[in-house]
Amino acid sequence: MRIIRIFTRGIRVAFKSVFRNLSLSLASISSTSITLVIVGLAILFTFNVNSITKHIEDVLTVIVFVDKNVTDEEINDLKTKINSNDNVNKETLEYRSQDYLKEQLSAKDDDLKKVFETLDTNPLQATFVFRVSDVKKIDETVKEIEQYDHVDYIKYGESLASKLVSMLEVIRNACVITVIALILVTIFLISNTIKITIFSRRHELSIMRLVGTSNTVIKLPFLFEGFIIGIIGSIIPVLLNIFGYTFFYDYVGGDLFSELIVLVNPNSIVYTTSLVLVLVGGLVGMFGSVNAVRRYLKI
Amino acid sequence: MAFIELNHVFKTYKNGVSALADINLQINKGEFVFIIGESGSGKSTLNKLLYREEKVNKGNVMVGGVNVSKLKNGNVYKLRRKVGVVFQDFKLLPKLTVYENIAYPLESYGLDNKTIRERVMEAVNRVGLKEKLRSYPDQLSGGEQQRVCIARAIVNKPKLIICDEPTGDLDPKMSREIMDVIDKINTEMGSTVIMSTHDKEIVNRMKKRVVCIHRGVVVSDQEKGKYIEYEDN
Structure with a gap:
């Protein structure tokens, strides 16, 4: 008390x-x-x-352009390799095939659609799109992925953004x-x-x-x-x-x-x-x- | 064993001033003792040692069986609850009313309101200040403020009351009234009273024990004594 x-x-x-x-x-x-x-x-x-x-950081995506004429098996191998990279955000990894990209672009732009129709083959390249977990290591990651088989080249946003x-x-x-x-x-x-x-x-x-x-x-x-x-x-x-x-x-x-x-x-x-x-x-x-x-x- | 004992007490301040030197003094329970001496003789220092406002450099100060000189800082409040102090400058809390000032010690000890009210009223009746309970210190005369200070000192029924020149700032009539109040408290409550003063008239009228200090040394101690003016030979 x-x-x-x-x-x-x-x-x-x-x-x-x-x-x-x-x-x-x-x-x-x-x-x-x-x-x-x-x-x-x-x-x-x-x-x-x-x-x-x-x-x-969220809008900074990496686009991996895949060589043309690659088999499904080789694409799967590449996907597994990219997936196994520590800095790749697994949830964001997405494969966009040549056909998919053609469809998307045609739907967006009628002129492009017409151009595609005149061509016998699909000029586009299949891509893998993903975001990285740590933006600071983006250069390192890109250099590493560039070494993988069937990777043509990689684009990853503007250097300004980084x-x-x-x-x-x-x-x-x-x-x-x-x-x-x-x-x-x-x-x-x-x-x-x-x-x-x-x-x-x-x-x-x-x-x-x-x-x-x-x-x-x-x-x-x-x-x-x-x-x-x-x-x-x-x-x-x-x-x-x-x-x-x-x-x-x-x-x-x-x-x-x-x-x-x-x-x-x-x-x-x-x-x-x-x-x-x-x-x-x-x-x-x-x-x-x-x-x-x-x-x-x-x- | 005496209620208060000072054995070979020495006190020197940090600036090198020696205030007390080899003081030996015994005061019994219920005694009324005047400590006299000129300004700077060491009266106030002696008082301060008793309620541990100052620490001794050497020797022992015993109050009610407690060795005050060895008391830890954190336990000083326990001693002060048993000692009531009356100051020349009253030391009232200016923003508290008379009632609040007197009740302050009891409130801080955590007593219940009923007990506080009873004890405050008892103390107020002893000093005769019933009508001023709601006033603030600056609305009171010097004599009235000193009564509040006395009431605060006795509200916890202390065994020892130390009065440090309580009439120093008061006129002769008010001084007499205050002395009557303190004398009555000594007789009725049985508290030991130690009072340092310069007031010759009061000391001579009261006929109590008188201890004279000169330059930090006890030079005389007389039962039912009179005021003496000690001079160097």
């Missing part, structure tokens, strides 16, 4: 204290809000770069590092602001100690207070994150400059990002506050 009373008292005192020290609380809340807005932006940016990279993927990968890694750095900066900024506010309350802390309050009981309200301040501080960043990003997404119509740069649907990321912001705000507020109090509890 005593523990429950101390706990509930801690929460009650924390709420009272936020309002009784309103100007100090507002300083901590605004510092939290500003840094969390930046963290939120960095997270959304990272999500999008990640998604764009994935999207480009460069773009590598570039986006660098950006993605930079973003992850930025987010981590920003979270660390947030921790530093918030805990420093809290340190300043606690400094102005050191007199209060010394009185608490003098009347026989244990260090744990002194820390408890500050722990809740830091949490409350962190949560309140995350409200504006969360709202900006949800409504701001949704507005931006709708405004640009879901993609930037070209269909290649597709933005992530707000529904799938804004809530995760918001949760991260609330957690960062709450936890940093909580531990920043307790950490700041701790130094005044030493005798």
Whole structure:
């Protein structure tokens, strides 16, 4: 019972204290809000770069042109060989025969259909189409497959796309590092602001100690207070994150400059990002506050 | 065994100032002792050693059978729950009401509301401050603030009450009133009271044990003594 009373008292005192020290609380809340807005932006940016990279990776297909006059058995052998390559995404591997391609092209284009009709033989080459699991190893994979029997030549997207993927990968890694750095900066900024506010309350802390309050009981309200301040501080960043990003997404119509740069649907990321912001705000507020109090509890 | 024992106690601050040197003192349970001496003589340091605001450099300080000098930082609060301290500058929490200030120690110990209310009212009745329960410290006079401080010190019924120049900031009339309150607490509650003061009139009027400290050394200890002004020979 005593523990429950101390706990509930801690929460009650924390709420009272936020309002009784309103100007100090507002300083901590605004510092939290500003840094969390930046963290939120960095997270959304990272999500999008990640998604764009994935999207480009997904559309990057490899086409293996097979020699003409190859038997079914030889095609099966080649398929098995390609399938056994580690970097080939098995689910995407598809064989397109000469007849199939002719049919497809004829259906798409009437002129081509007429040209095919005038020819005695099928000029097209059968192909294997697949995507790779790891785009970075695409050159290696292509070189390896080129060595297989009955492979005429291979085409694998534009070299630009492959460069773009590598570039986006660098950006993605930079973003992850930025987010981590920003979270660390947030921790530093918030805990420093809290340190300043606690400094102005050191007199209060010394009185608490003098009347026989244990260090744990002194820390408890500050722990809740830091949490409350962190949560309140995350409200504006969360709202900006949800409504701001949704507005931006709708405004640009879901993609930037070209269909290649597709933005992530707000529904799938804004809530995760918001949760991260609330957690960062709450936890940093909580531990920043307790950490700041701790130094005044030493005798 | 005496309730409070100081054996060969030495205290030197980090800046090299020697505050106390070879102090030996025994105080029995329920005694009322004045600690007198000029400013900087070591009175406040002696008080601080008793509630472990300061640590000794050498020697032992025993309070109620507890060796305060060997008490770990994390356990100091246990000692302070048995000791009520009255300060010259009151040390009230400015954003709490009179009731909240007095109830604060009990709330932090986790007592239930009914017990807290009963004990706060008992303490308030002893110091005579019933009408001011909802006021904030800055709405009270110096004497009233000191009464709140005394009420907070006695609310947990401590065995020892340490008063560090409690009348230092008060006029003579208020000082007399405060002294009457503390004397009554000593008689009725049986708490040991140690009071450091400069106030000659109070010491002479009360006729209690008087310990005089000069330059960190006990120079006289008289039963039912009077204020003496010690000078270097």
